[in-house]
Amino acid sequence: MKLITAIVKPFKLEDVKAALEGRGISGLTVSEASGYGRQKGHTEVYRGAEYTVDLVPKVRIEVLVDDAAADGVIEAIVAAAQTGKIGDGKVWMVPVDAVVRVRTGERGIDAI
């Protein structure tokens, strides 16, 4: 099993969700995140005083998948989230040792 984490632009959340649903992914976790990559932050001006804000708002999507589906899911997320402009985000994957469904106690693939 794998945990796929995607950091994307907030306005791309709907597209990514639709793409994941299209691939039969039945659950995911979404949280608001802030950070920066190569694009760095942005500037805000209050009464003429300019502030550089390092962090930009992003959305973090986490989804647990079966090993076999993992590469396809990553491709689907990237395709849905891409604008080609700087600041599109990142997707990464890590192996997961155990997953348990709290309600039933099911383990492994059955719990995804």
Add this chain to the structure above:
Amino acid sequence: MPEAINAGDTAWVLMAAAMVLLMTPGVAFFYGGMTRAKSVLNMMMMSFLALGLVTVLWVAFGFSLAFGDGGNGFVGDLSFAGLTPLVDAFATNGGTYPIPALAFAMFQLMFAVITVALISGAVADRMKFLAWGIFAAVWATLVYFPVAHWVFDFGSAELGGSGAGWLANLGVLDFAGGTAVHINAGAAALALAIVLGRRIGFGKTPMKPHNLPLVVLGAALLFFGWFGFNAGSALGANGLAAVAFTNTMVATAAGVLGWLLVEKLRDGHATSLGAASGAVAALVAITPACAFVAPWGAIAIGVLAGVICAFAVTLKYRLRIDDSLDVVGVHLVGGVIGCLALGFFATTSVNELGKDGLFYGGGIGLLGTQAIGAFAVLAYSFVITIALAYVLKRVVGLRVSKDDEVSGIDLAAHAETGYELGESGGGGVFAGIGSSSVRRAQEED
């Protein structure tokens, strides 16, 4: 002498007084939204403390020092101390008005309250609450009451009668308080900010407004209340009140546009803080002029205030003076603009008690008189405030500790926080599940 109270005039002045009262909570919101989240309550509390203190002092002796029957050009007397002598009397100020003297005293009280509250914007995040309270009470007594007398007291029963203020006698035009309220508060703010010193991290760490909707709400309350401030100063439900009302509206509209235009061209974006600030700057500038200029003059004054103040608020970074919420850039600068603009735009065609400025063939005389009025109030307020602040610094101390300033003055001074955002201060989902427990609550059933 009027034979009876005029119901329409009295109703309008009482209503206007209530509207001006609303401006002080308006200032609390306007300033409160501009501070950081950790000091919003202290910011708002400074306005409410001023409201409490100044009101009590006004009844005790403040109104009398400003508008007492006798006195000299500099200050009134104690003839109306306690306000009891005003019961059943007509309002007199350079003439007798068919409204109760108490209505006039309450209307003028609201001006005293908000003038003190305005100063608090310069001391955000860092002034001891006790020191602010002492400052507010002493400043009102030594500065506001006398200066209100200089500008607003036209003599007991006839124009220029006994005890008229020296600026009023000189012929300085200030319909609703460009000098006594705005230049006065702005100069005091500058002095207090200098003695108090800069906030930790000023010019380095971001000190962004934490809640701009509160700022806009505050500006809206100020805008609404300002119609009472300006049009109420006619002390009657009459044509002059309508002139003041009209000019207040059009100048403010123009001020919003002026400030936003500067921002769009200079910074790239028109901001909500800019719209709120432009409105207030224009309201300040039209205050002395609202019943002495034609509507086109009001538009010009509004644009001038919006544009000039939008630049003035950036000066503090170069001067390294932490006038935290721009009381100087908006109220002092705006007040001076309005006061001097009368030298150009004043016209007797809208108010025969006014004068003609340069653009109406009145010559340069009025501009000179206005400059004297503006400078006298600025200098007096600045000097007395510097002295008062130094004494307070020695006697009770002006600033909270560094620790309290950085952790937040709300918690240190009031044992409260403005927003319950979860016990870790992070987000909302964990609120109520943290480690604190209830002390001294009702017993459980």
